[in-house]
Amino acid sequence: MAPRTKIAAFAIGGYLTLLALDALVSLMLPKPAILAGQEALSRQLLQQDVPFEQWAAAAERLEQKRKLAKL
């Protein structure tokens, strides 16, 4: 393997190693028991890298908007 190719392969290897480790840790993290059986909600929550409080704030804001829209 040419030296440049070897260096590029190691750089990509470094990236992929951390990617694999991160993916593995993410898969192993347990979900709160309260989300058991709530597949669609869990999938939706997994799409956003935010704490619980931001999801709660969004739900409360949407509920407020719904009440205001009804007035």
Added chain:
Amino acid sequence: MNWSVERIPLHWRAFLAGACVYLLYPFAHAPAWLWQSLGQTEAESAAALAPVLSFHSKYGDSALPALNAQLELNKLRDYEQRLIAENADFADQDRDENWAEATEFMIAHVTQNVSANTLRIYHSECRNNLCRIEIAAPDGLTAEFRAQVLKLAATLKTGDLEFHDLKEGNDRLMLELKSDKRLKYGYFAERKLQPAELEIWREQVKTWLQEQK
């Protein structure tokens, strides 16, 4: 024996560089709430998730796109609030050239014509939504001088500049005025504030609200 990065073989340095790139742009990172739940009891997680679970049980899966859209809108609003806080002080602001130039011209006009040259202006400068006027005050903030400065501030208020702050220097006063114009941000901040999906998110929320009527 001194340690240096060159003691690490080149290919291992490349490996570390690749790993660092991943740390900068993580691709498969677990969301924050999953890490958060690790440090919480089940009861604490349930309490933190209660508004979401209540919302979901009330409106079902069909409300999830609207919930996600509202979350994105909240994130944008929080980001703009952070930018506003970062631009709260005159020293922190970049210059919005068009507005600053026009406002400086207006200030020069007002101070020369309306205050009838009773105040000596050392310097006036506008930036993003704040203007600072340095006024000569050799005798300090006397009652008469204060009245003149307030008169100037009141006149500038008609030009969309509200009083913001008044600081006393050695032989001068710094009068800061604030406009309620929207702050102008850099290219990347503006792009982040106006993503291509913004209209879609607004529409998703609007559609869901209409369905609930």
